[in-house]
Amino acid sequence: MIEITINKRKISVEEGTTILAAAESLGIKIPALCNHNILKPYGACRMCVVEVHANGEKEITTSCNYEIHEPIAVFTDSEEALNTRRGVIEMHLARWPNVPAIKALAKANGVDKPRYEHPLKNESKNACVLCGRCVRVCSEGIWEDIITFAGRGAERKVSMPFDKFYERCAGCGACAWVCPTGAIQVTNEANHPVRPKMIRNWGMKVTSQMITLDDQQCRMRKIGTGNLVEIMDDYDLLPTLNYQYGSHENAKKINSWVWQNEYFTQGLPDGCWYGCSMSCAHAIEKFELKTGPYKGRKVLVDGPEYETIAACGSNIGNFDPHYVAELNFYCDTYGIDTISFGTALAFAMECYENGVITKEHTGGLELTFGNKEAACEVLHQMSRGEGFGMILGKGIRNMKKLFIEEYGADLDFVEDIGMENKGLEFSEYVTKESLAQQGGYCMTNKGAQHDEAWLIFMDQVNNQIPTFENKADALHYFPMFRTWFGLVGLCKLPWNDISPADNAQTDEPHKIPEHVEGYCKYFTGMTGIELDSDKLIRMSEKVYNFQRVFNLRLGYGTREHDRVPYRAMGPVTNTEYESRQERYDKQLKEKVGIDPESMSTDEKRLKLREYREDQYRQLQDAVYKRRGWTSDGVPKLETLKKLGIDFPEVVEVVKRYPDV
Amino acid sequence: MIQINEEKIEWRDGMTVRDAMNEVKYSFPLVIVSVNGKVIEQKHLDKHIINDNDKIKVFHLISGG
Ligand code: SF4
Ligand code: SF4
Ligand code: FES
Numbered sequence: 001m002i003e004i005t006i007n008k009r010k011i012s013v014e015e016g017t018t019i020l021a022a023a024e025s026l027g028i029k030i031p032a033l034c035n036h037n038i039l040k041p042y043g044a045c046r047m048c049v050v051e052v053h054a055n056g057e058k059e060i061t062t063s064c065n066y067e068i069h070e071p072i073a074v075f076t077d078s079e080e081a082l083n084t085r086r087g088v089i090e091m092h093l094a095r096w097p098n099v100p101a102i103k104a105l106a107k108a109n110g111v112d113k114p115r116y117e118h119p120l121k122n123e124s125k126n127a128c129v130l131c132g133r134c135v136r137v138c139s140e141g142i143w144e145d146i147i148t149f150a151g152r153g154a155e156r157k158v159s160m161p162f163d164k165f166y167e168r169c170a171g172c173g174a175c176a177w178v179c180p181t182g183a184i185q186v187t188n189e190a191n192h193p194v195r196p197k198m199i200r201n202w203g204m205k206v207t208s209q210m211i212t213l214d215d216q217q218c219r220m221r222k223i224g225t226g227n228l229v230e231i232m233d234d235y236d237l238l239p240t241l242n243y244q245y246g247s248h249e250n251a252k253k254i255n256s257w258v259w260q261n262e263y264f265t266q267g268l269p270d271g272c273w274y275g276c277s278m279s280c281a282h283a284i285e286k287f288e289l290k291t292g293p294y295k296g297r298k299v300l301v302d303g304p305e306y307e308t309i310a311a312c313g314s315n316i317g318n319f320d321p322h323y324v325a326e327l328n329f330y331c332d333t334y335g336i337d338t339i340s341f342g343t344a345l346a347f348a349m350e351c352y353e354n355g356v357i358t359k360e361h362t363g364g365l366e367l368t369f370g371n372k373e374a375a376c377e378v379l380h381q382m383s384r385g386e387g388f389g390m391i392l393g394k395g396i397r398n399m400k401k402l403f404i405e406e407y408g409a410d411l412d413f414v415e416d417i418g419m420e421n422k423g424l425e426f427s428e429y430v431t432k433e434s435l436a437q438q439g440g441y442c443m444t445n446k447g448a449q450h451d452e453a454w455l456i457f458m459d460q461v462n463n464q465i466p467t468f469e470n471k472a473d474a475l476h477y478f479p480m481f482r483t484w485f486g487l488v489g490l491c492k493l494p495w496n497d498i499s500p501a502d503n504a505q506t507d508e509p510h511k512i513p514e515h516v517e518g519y520c521k522y523f524t525g526m527t528g529i530e531l532d533s534d535k536l537i538r539m540s541e542k543v544y545n546f547q548r549v550f551n552l553r554l555g556y557g558t559r560e561h562d563r564v565p566y567r568a569m570g571p572v573t574n575t576e577y578e579s580r581q582e583r584y585d586k587q588l589k590e591k592v593g594i595d596p597e598s599m600s601t602d603e604k605r606l607k608l609r610e611y612r613e614d615q616y617r618q619l620q621d622a623v624y625k626r627r628g629w630t631s632d633g634v635p636k637l638e639t640l641k642k643l644g645i646d647f648p649e650v651v652e653v654v655k656r657y658p659d660v
Numbered sequence: 661m662i663q664i665n666e667e668k669i670e671w672r673d674g675m676t677v678r679d680a681m682n683e684v685k686y687s688f689p690l691v692i693v694s695v696n697g698k699v700i701e702q703k704h705l706d707k708h709i710i711n712d713n714d715k716i717k718v719f720h721l722i723s724g725g
Contacts, residue, residue, distance in 0.1 A: 216702065217689050234685040457688070457720035463666055464719070496690075496722050503721070504692040504699055510721055 006074040019063035019074055020048055030063055030076050031085065031105050033092075034131035036178050038208040039140055041065035044132055046088045047105065051078040060084050086111050094118035096127045101180045120154055128158055128183035134175035141174050141211045141277055143221075158183075170275025177204040194528035202518040202525070206494045207277040209501070214278075218497050223256045223264070224280040225306035225497075230255040232310070236580075237430045237456060240314040241369050242346035243419055243567050244576050246430040250319035254309055258321055263287075278494055281305075284325055291376040292330055304328040304338075310428035311342025316349055317369030326376060334383040340395065341382075343425035345375060347396050347418050348388075356409045362388045396420040416566040422447035422556055431568045433583075434460040435612075436471040439619050442564045443475060443633075445547040445557075451486075452479040458510055472622035480540040481516070487543055488523060495519065542643045545628075545635045546650070552634060553653050559620060559633045569612045574601040577608075584608055630659040664716040671712040678706045680716055690721040 001012040006023050013022045018041060023030050034045040043065040050063045053073040060080055075081060086109055092102045094114035106112075132149065135158060139145050146169040150159045160166040176184040177200060186196070193199055214220055219227050229251065232238035236246030252258075265285040272281045284301040304312070304324055312327035313319065331338045351357045352367035359366065365374045365388060381389025391399060396418045403409035419426040424447025431437040437460075440453035455474050458464045465471045485492040495515045506513045513533075520531040531539075551557030570584075571577040577584055578601060585596040588604060592611045596604050624631055628639030634657040640646040654660045662671045664680050672679070677693060677700055693700050694717045700708050710716065 231688050234687045454722055457722060461665060461686075461718075461720045499690055499721055509692055509719065512721070 002068055004072050007076055013068055015069055016067050019066045028076055032064055035064040036133050038211045039136045042132055049081055049084045051075040051081040090114045095120055096122055096129055098123050098125045099127050099181050126182040129181055133178040134184055137174045137178045141207055142172055172275030173200045174207055193526045195525040198521050198525035202521045209498050210277040220278050220280040220497050223260045224282050226256040226259050228306040229309050238314055239310055239428050239430050241317050242350040243430055248314055253319045254313045254321050287325055292380050301325045301329045307428050308338040311339045315342050315346045316375055318372045320372055323372035330379050339427050340425040343419055344392050344396050348392055350417055356403055396425055397423045416572045419565055422561055424448050432570050435615055435619055438564050438568055439475050439623055443562045443623050452482055468618050468622035472626040475623045476626045480537045483540040483544050484536055542645050548635055549650050549653050570608055571605055577601050577605045634660055636660050662714045665718055675710055677708045686718050688720050692719040
């Protein structure tokens with residue numbers, strides 16, 4: 001910290017703070033024009049000049065870009081500073097006499113009328129004052145350089161290349177938002193929103209947060225969701241070897257720094273959504289493939305993201321980043337989901353290691369954990385509809401059936417380790433220690449995904465939802481809230497992968513209330529229909545219940561279909577139990593109330609299982625109740641009525657079940 | 661002894677909030693940290709010294725696809 005004085009008032013600031021920022025924290029206002037709090041200091045307009053005394057010398061300097069590195073004395077309104085500033089303002093006023101922002105600065109600083117006629121006088125109220133904020137936000141914030149300064153001296157102006165409209169412009173409106181004079185207006189509102197300004201203002205809030213906070217938060221712009229690899233590993237949540245464990249000593253070989261430093265080549269807006277300032281998708285260029293039909297060719301790999309790194313990496317025991325990217329590329333090329341592929345392969349590998357399947361079934365492939373060449377080969381086979389790849393391609397549910405019915409596999413073991421629900425493979429989180437997330441994965445309409453709810457931190461780390469009722473509330477709110485994104489077709493990452501600086505001070509920080517409000521405003525701005533967070537949930541609730549009824553109509557959607565494979569609940573094998581023995585023993589003692597001291601691992605594992613399965617049953621009761629469903633998980637008639645979806649066809653489906 | 665969420669860890673002289681978080685591997689960046697009920701700003705986590713018997717709460721927000 002460095003002690004300085006501003007107008008003789010003492011303040012200690014962190015090294016590198018600008019004078020303008022230091023003054024602001026004392027409540028001293030320095031006039032500024034080209035400066036903007038989300039942009040890097042620029043020092044162009046000279047409006048913010050102050051007098052600085054350092055090492056016995058005195059200078060008049062701009063304060064917005066003056067970084068403090070030594071004790072100094074600042075005078076914001078010394079005569080010399082004021083005179084210089086007034087001169088600058090006078091020049092601005094002479095050139096742009098009718099721009100409100102300039103007039104206000106003149107008034108506040110006692111400049112009446114310019115004493116001279118400016119040769120470049122522009123009398124427009126919305127004249128461009130050449131502050132450069134627009135140019136900088138387009139480059140620093142949106143990562144585009146659509147508008148730039150062109151020309152010199154009197155010719156200098158803001159424009160697009162060759163003075164023509166450049167189609168690359170996303171029309172995001174960031175430039176218009178930072179412009180102090182209204183010189184830039186977005187006129188082509190392609191989607192015809194009812195209230196475009198409302199949308200832009202909220203959008204710019206998120207963009208401002210992206211620009212100023214992302215580097216310290218999730219690094220979405222640099223690395224994307226891959227930032228989660230090392231975090232999940234730290235919290236014992238990164239699935240390894242078919243979800244047996246939540247961390248691995250080799251995880252560091254595929255963590256986000258490896259991708260950022262050695263693989264990702266693009267620091268560009270990704271075009272996933274034009275003009276999005278989060279731009280979280282990243283890519284590898286000139287990646288040379290080692291296998292498959294394009295072997296030896298250099299290609300562009302779109303990714304990998306966290307889920308792919310875990311599914312095609314740690315979960316199948318592959319800690320070679322090259323092969324993660326190779327699998328990523330071929331999954332994309334063949335049109336195969338990286339999560340389902342990785343999770344299904346992890347299951348097959350564990351079956352192979354346990355003798356459930358052998359080389360006879362795999363066509364000679366040695367399907368051990370970590371065999372990355374075999375992983376690629378299975379994928380290529382899958383694309384051709386051949387060999388074991390064809391079997392894997394049918395997914396875990398079908399593999400289980402085949403292994404049990406045709407290969408004589410042990411039903412219990414295969415059911416326990418086959419990580420699917422409703423036929424969909426699990427995405428990449430270990431849920432053993434989070435009961436709520438077991439519900440988040442399996443009391444779902446779509447099967448085992450985390451798109452509906454991700455509650456692990458709330459549950460397991462914060463202990464924020466300790467009772468069944470608390471968990472049920474979360475398993476009502478979050479699936480409804482997150483379903484809404486699908487209804488309106490908006491991305492949900494700007495909801496929770498960036499959070500406002502003052503989020504901690506809100507009542508419900510885990511919901512990120514400011515961003516929920518923002519999404520309501522997008523909706524209202526687009527459609528003209530007023531929306532608040534309660535109405536938003538109600539909107540989703542209708543659809544969510546519809547989906548449940550749809551599942552019922554197709555023969556799914558009751559309690560038995562919300563079943564969790566035990567691997568997602570707790571240790572299936574003794575080795576797994578022993579790897580986290582201290583944790584499990586403690587739970588037996590504290591939660592189940594038995595003394596594990598003299599028990600064998602087998603006995604302890606079974607006791608723990610009994611306890612955890614019972615917990616899940618109780619959670620099902622609470623969640624179904626909270627959602628207005630019967631104890632079999634069927635929406636009750638009164639729920640359908642309340643939501644206004646009690647159409648005859650819908651009622652007919654649910655009436656077949658008891659207690660509706 | 662200090663408490664950090666549900667876990668108890670040894671206290672050391674000069675220990676900062678960040679040291680305690682590192683010990684239990686709390687590496688997630690979107691957190692709200694309080695010591696004995698008082699919220700500590702992000703930028704002070706590396707410097708804020710904790711005393712023996714302090715109670716630290718590290719409230720994790722949600723992120724990810
Ligand atoms: S609308 Fe967006 S992309 Fe286009 S020039 Fe302005 S800031 Fe750049
Ligand atoms: S258009 Fe607006 S933001 Fe851009 S330089 Fe001119 S006054 Fe500044
Ligand atoms: S605000 Fe400092 S030079 Fe423009």
